Amino acid sequence: MDGGLTITLISVAMFVGCFALGFIPLLFRLSEKSLQFVSILGAGLLCGTALAITIPEGVGLLEESWRASSSSSDVPPILNASEKNRNGSATEKGPAPQFLIGLALTFGFTFMFVVDQIGNYLSTRDWTTRLPNTVGITATLGLVIHAAADGFAVGAAVATGQVTVQVIVFVAVILHKAPAAFGLVSFLMHAGLEKKYIQGHLLAFSAAAPILAVTTYFILHASGPSAQSQFSATGVGMLFSAGTFLYVATVHVLPEVSSSRTGQAEGPHQQQLGLLESLTLILGVGLPMVLALGLHAD
Template sequence: MDNFYLLLYLSVAMFIGSFVAGLVPLAFNMSEGRTRLLSTFGAGLLVGTALSVIVPEGVEALYIVHTEKYLPGAVQNKDRNQIISNSLIQPVASNLAAKINYPTYFGNSVVGKGVVEQMQQSPVMDKKETDEYRHSEASVNFNAINQSIGYSLVFGFLFMFLIDQISKYLSSKDGDRTHLKLTATVGLVVHAAADGVAFGSASATNRAGVQFIVFLAIMLHKAPAAFGLVSFLLVEGIERFRIRRHLIIFSVAAPVAAMVTYYLIVVVENDKSSTDSATGTLMLFSAGTFLYVATVHILPELLGSNVKDYQLVNSATEGSSRGYSESRASLKLIELISVIVGAISPIF
């Protein structure tokens, strides 16, 4: 329950932070150079968080499920606790039963005799059976886990790729500027919801350190995104009260998605092994989305633009079709350092 309250507080902070960042362009102009610097640090932090925090935590969650389900000495269709108890108690019980006198220790009780006799007859796996289990069941399931790790990362990456391409298609389908404005908001809202899924799944691990790192990584990405969205809508001439509506929808997307994800993982799914498995899969999925956002959205956009024409919201309205090979610009030294510092920050 404490973990839920921490998630609630951080979700409220995420909403407030995004909303306040979006209000900045409505109040005064912020230096585009500082926005670029913040974005480069956020991109590095996203990559570092995905590779050094989310991926290891997701992999660990999946392997915990495996080791709990397939402990050495476990056999199919038998209760693990019963097997462990029998394996530990049966040899001792056999020794005692050979030495003790039933009437002395249990009287003439039928129940007393039955207990010892049952303990004597309890099945115990020998070393050969245990070794056979380890080489058959365990190895097969380790291979399945390895595959699920790759699938989750790839699907997370492809999920954001499809969102990016659909947004690009809708924005270029016609020249309707109103449609373009809506596409910009929808694209960023969907992406914010994906960030919320990542945050919610990270919160389900019951590790506050992971929660704070993911929260920081998302906020460093969402704040410039909110700033860019509002700046774009202002340039398009939308009324300020409508801009605030767009901003509220964008700001609330990630917190709501985080709460729903946490609820589905922890509250609805009561089985711990299923919860750990779902948590691990979602964390790896979110790592794939983080890698896409950082390496395909933010960094190419920064490399392919200069300070004057830089707009963070371009990733939602035009897609990220420009790659590294087409980039004519390069990061400044301070921006390069910012990316590196952001990438290695989650390690410490």
């Protein structure tokens, strides 16, 4: 299937699925326990997808780019030793793949950290001034930026052209966005916003990931006519999204899930997940690897 058609269909599915899932709290209330399990499964899927899919895929693409640049700049054997050394030093001026791997992962992680800190600061300031409408806008803006990072991951995944990566990243993003949509709508209802304004906030949140997914895909697709530049740009994009996945799962989702159990138990073990929660997390981490094996086997 053509990449443009694929990213269009995936973006439409993301938008419709996220909007429909976020609309559920407006119709009837879900139990906090079921929502917690969805959050844990989504966190596990994000970790598993980053560790088993996006990081290896990004590393592989950067290595392909590096090999393509090395083979395209091979020195003819008739050159003497001094010319080989000069040409060799010229072709080695670009950054090594190891540097780009660490840079992209760190930048993705740090980007989400900065977004969270800005969102927390604005939310705290707005609550002190007691402006519920402003608080709602701030909460939505923070989640829209989170969703945009998810869209970047989907666009980079489709740019790889591999069905395995596309399916697993899409499933991970959807399961991560579902509790986020639930939480946004529930928060806005608690803040006292009218239903029509809540729907507008949900619409903005649902559209953020598809818009950036389409934009990212076409930017990466047009990054250069050579396979080398496409491999490099897509690989950096995959690793950047892996850094955002790891931040959201380990710093944002899991601490919130653990802290929600504080009222259930007292003592030194109050921050530990229960057996079912732990098994759900392990299932989420392992599922991307199982899916990858099954799709590659086909």
